[in-house]
Amino acid sequence: MDKNKKYLITSALPYANGALHLGHLSGAYLPADIYVRYLRLQGRDVAFICGSDEHGAAITIRAKKEGISPKDIIDKYHSLNKSTFEKLGISFDYYHRTSEKLHHETAQGIFKKLLEKGGELEEKTTEQYYDEEFKQFLADRYITGECPKCGHSEAYGDQCEKCGSTLSPTELVNPKSTLSGNTPILKKTKHWYFRLDKHADWLRDWIKNGMLDGKQHHDSKTWKKHVVGQCLSWLNDKEGLQPRSVTRDLDWGISVPVEGADGKVLYVWFDAPIGYISSTRQWALENGKNWEEYWKQGPDKLELVHFIGKDNIVFHCIIFPAMLKAHGEYALPMNVPANQFLNFEGRKFSKSKGWGIEQHEYLEEFKDFPNKEDALRWALIRNMPENRDSDFKWDEFVDHYDKDLADNLGNFINRVVVLTNSYFEGKVPAAAIADDEAAFIEKLKPVKKLANSVIDEIEKFNFRAAAAALMELSSWGNQYLQDAAPWAARKSDPDAEIIKESLFVSLQTVAALSILCEPFIPFTSLRIRQLLNLPKAKNGILELVEAKLKLGKPLIPVGHKIGKPAILFAKIHDRKDKSRLEIIERQKAKLEAVLAAEKANERPPIKPETTFDDFTKLDIRTGTVLTAEAVPKTKKLLKLTVDIGIETRTVVSGIAEHFKPEEVVGKKVLLLANLAPRKLRGVVSQGMVLMAEDAEGKLGFVSAGEAWGNGLTVR
């Protein structure tokens, strides 16, 4: 640990197209905040950087749909996300936005540098769809058409939301521009591609061994296994890294700073991570700092850490580093401690299904819940998806709050404050060990040890373990007080030394807790400090605490007058006051309502009207499955032979995840017999077996019944 190092800590830039839920918070923002607050307590020079990612086609499409401007959308979510983070105590030094001029200049500057350097960007001309009426090229999301895979009539140019296939616009059947509704034409367009493929070798050495330019950059063992694993999986892929297009034909974004590139913008993935840089620049500008010290120094002078969710690993560990290295002047991240995903009561968060809770919703729903910010932070920390997916449950929220914060931490502090007030008029007692450094050190050894383990775990990005160590410290306090039992000593001798000593030690422990808990539960830290009548934990105080514990100096001096007892955490399970429990119960009831509603309806809407003529074009026949076998090297496909009376058909069907081959043999089915044959994985499929599908995607066979023969028509 070098005190002279600069620390640049970033959290993933939220896309300004929606609100963030608890999973985002626990994945990328809360861990970063803990780390940053810790660094500040240690007196380190740190910049905590974030901002809104405001470009990309998704925003323009939504704007179009809702009849508003992209600016309306990004303004709305920029301010919502920014203010929500503030309320939850996420202590960004700067929360910028990529629509700012400074960002546009920064991104263009980097693009130009790469272009001038040569060899990093290459031009390629391809054919893309163009809307003649609107006179513009169409981004993938601006084109809809029939999905070639499932036939869904409103698939987008990049993917079909019905079957989840990844598509390219030219695959769509009957493509339509969402702008004019016309059929677009193919037209040539020029784009720039970043030669990612040229960077594979050094990236591999950097990720695997932590080596950069022949020098040790970081210790790769300190990176999370799933992070290194996924990167190497990419780097070792037999296809290898491919050049990636960095520009698009779009009117929303950062214009490509090249002559004759009108109507072209930087692809959002290229400009978004550069947002970290522009955000730092803006922060430096407003705070009299030199931004380059936070981006352009060697690993001995600067530590860059990206906090992200696992969906962003490849971007932050491969693509962005490659961009920075290609540019040549920027530092690469020292670590990218990506978290996995947080589920919510056993399922993925889903806005459309109403599953989960967004950050601002939580604040609203819990507005009458005292200390709601720390209650949430604590529950999320205790269950952070650090190495595997985890699950947020209200019952655990309650447990963590009551057991840890109220019973353990809160109650310990309360015991100490009450005893100090009733035995010593609220003053830190003059225990003999207060002036005896050796004895002090000996008595407070466990405090020092546990404080060190909190620190150690934070440094290793093990925030769950750090939080557990914090609880151990408060547990130790409870245990110590119980053993010392000043209330018992007082009965026989009111002046017994153990009474003074035990409270002196306990008060030192509370003082240590008030600081050590700050990264996790900052609002509570402040309240404990107030209870002790001490000022807010300020930057650098933790290194003083470490020094004092080492030298045997009190953290809170003899004679210091503390405040009156006050409850820090009112329990949720409280026999006198049900109000907090009611808030929780309301949340649980909401989830049950969602589940009930799902069971009740949840049927896809009726498709657009069709004609009898169209229907009669379909030749549907009754049939019986004769044989079934898995198609090799596929997960979903079964090769079936179906007897339809007049002949036997070979059909490839995507049902292998639902049925084993032997379960299918002998099934009565309906077969669409005049579907154009299509080759799938080398097998020609002559028809399609009709299936019913439920809301969870489960499939069921459809047939005319056991008694029916094969080859009969359906009408």
Add this chain to the structure above:
RNA sequence: GGCGUGGUAGCUCAGCUGGUUAGAGCGUCGGAUUCAUAAUCCGGAGGUCGAGUGUUCAAGUCACUCUCACGCUACCA
């Protein structure tokens, strides 16, 4: 299908380079205690370490096969 990560007490998780009776917290059961928010403290019960095979004097820890979960990637009616 390929790749990655994970599968350890009822629940949430620790277990570094293989080495004595596999750990913690919560829950549970029993006891102590009263300064305290039905809080605290002490003690007990509870695990064939996903399944199997192998390497080894010795495997939760290494290798192989299988299985389940999650993700990336390919393919997909």
